[in-house]
Amino acid sequence: xxxxxxxxxxxxxxxxxxxxxxxxxxxxxxxxxxxxxxxxxxxxxxxxxxxxxxxxxxxxxxxxxxxxxxxxxxxxxxxxxxxxxxxxxxxxxxxxxxxxxxxxxxxxxxxxxxxxxxxxxxxxxxxxxxxxxxxxxxxxxxxxxxxxxxxxxxxxxxxxxxxxxxxxxxxxxxxxxxxxxxxxxxxxxxxxxxxxxxxxxxxxxxxxxxxxxxxxxxxxxxxxxxxxxxxxxxxxxxxxxxxxxxxxxxxxxxxxxxxxxxxxxxxxxxxxxxxxxxxxxxxxxxxxxxxxxxxxxxxxxxxxxxxxxxxxxxxxxxxxxxxxxxxxxxxxxxxxxxxxxxxxxxxxxxxxxxxxxxxxxxxxxxxxxxxxxxxxxxxxxxxxxxxxxxxxxxxxxxxxxxxxxxxxxxxxxxxxxxxxxxxxxxxxxxxxxxxxxxxxxxxxxxxxxxxxxxxxxxxxxxxxxxxxxxx
Numbered sequence: 001x002x003x004x005x006x007x008x009x010x011x012x013x014x015x016x017x018x019x020x021x022x023x024x025x026x027x028x029x030x031x032x033x034x035x036x037x038x039x040x041x042x043x044x045x046x047x048x049x050x051x052x053x054x055x056x057x058x059x060x061x062x063x064x065x066x067x068x069x070x071x072x073x074x075x076x077x078x079x080x081x082x083x084x085x086x087x088x089x090x091x092x093x094x095x096x097x098x099x100x101x102x103x104x105x106x107x108x109x110x111x112x113x114x115x116x117x118x119x120x121x122x123x124x125x126x127x128x129x130x131x132x133x134x135x136x137x138x139x140x141x142x143x144x145x146x147x148x149x150x151x152x153x154x155x156x157x158x159x160x161x162x163x164x165x166x167x168x169x170x171x172x173x174x175x176x177x178x179x180x181x182x183x184x185x186x187x188x189x190x191x192x193x194x195x196x197x198x199x200x201x202x203x204x205x206x207x208x209x210x211x212x213x214x215x216x217x218x219x220x221x222x223x224x225x226x227x228x229x230x231x232x233x234x235x236x237x238x239x240x241x242x243x244x245x246x247x248x249x250x251x252x253x254x255x256x257x258x259x260x261x262x263x264x265x266x267x268x269x270x271x272x273x274x275x276x277x278x279x280x281x282x283x284x285x286x287x288x289x290x291x292x293x294x295x296x297x298x299x300x301x302x303x304x305x306x307x308x309x310x311x312x313x314x315x316x317x318x319x320x321x322x323x324x325x326x327x328x329x330x331x332x333x334x335x336x337x338x339x340x341x342x343x344x345x346x347x348x349x350x351x352x353x354x355x356x357x358x359x360x361x362x363x364x365x366x367x368x369x370x371x372x373x374x375x376x377x378x379x380x381x382x383x384x385x386x387x388x389x390x391x392x393x394x395x396x397x398x399x400x401x402x403x404x405x406x407x408x409x410x411x412x413x414x415x416x417x418x419x420x421x422x423x424x425x426x427x428x429x430x431x432x433x434x435x436x437x438x439x440x441x442x443x444x445x446x447x448x449x450x451x452x453x454x455x456x457x458x459x460x461x462x463x464x465x466x467x468x469x470x471x
Contacts, residue, residue, distance in 0.1 A: 066235025
């Protein structure tokens, strides 16, 4: 018979959480050792070598993208320093930073009022849901060129952790650091840009109306996000890429098409996350209720917002997240961009659950339980079934335990040696036999490791200065 009292011991709970974190992260860390540079990694490496680090920034600003921080990140390619090891270490570092960032976010959101195991459980569930709901974990954690998406989300967690701890009594130092954080995050990708511009603008507008006084600090944040957002969006590289012929569709810049499809695609993707978010809510509500009972005067001011306004802003941000992609290329966001949107959906949903719970408990006739009781076992069983059936978790274990990731790495090493040792300008490259979905964006349209949709087989070919034929 199971001794249920064992689970009530805080020390045992912490042991279980440590075990859960290890099991959760182990396959993703394990396959990291078999990561290899792919597709655009070679293009960016070559550009850095040819143009220099700062010359690269100028080139991409003028010809490709206004992500002024994103290009700083993608230009740190380890291959530019003749290192393949960096591609294996980077995913591990990002995974561990993600864990730390979620802990910081949870501690700040709860103002350190939870015990160690409760904080760990909260952080674990957020990380669990995030990993489960990623549509392309390969492009998010294991593709170096796309790290400006991943770093932006990690940075966002640290940003909100800092904001929650110091809001609303912000010193001049706080204002400067928050403004700097906004500038850095907005320069990473357009999805983070949209959320931060809308959130900072909404914060300024509604606080000024509610308090009947101009909120100067919030105004500054709004001006900073808007100014640097406009700087990023109007960069010459964005226009050059849009008009380059890579996206030949007459639906670009079609307002009705963009508005309609942003709504449809937004509802579609949210509905895929909804079941897990709803079950997560069953855990979040009792946690929020505990916080409400433990609060002191003046605490949790950041949760004292009108829940209707908060939900409307959340829905508006989620909807407009899809607009830039449909407007500029008449296509839904790529899967890496969808990862960012899912990240914002998760933390936005979590915040709103806390806001709604706090508002509900202000009513004298509302009583909310501070624990799940027996329902907790059902919730635990649900997450266990998600872990056992989710594609991201299953493929990570499969890629690691079957040796598929190892064999892929061996193939890539052999391919690279073949190309480097071939003196002719044309090379017959063996097609990949092993394609680990966790660390490689698999497609049947072109070679997933060395080809590129935009330039056919240009990336690796440009880098190695040879023409490839796949056999």
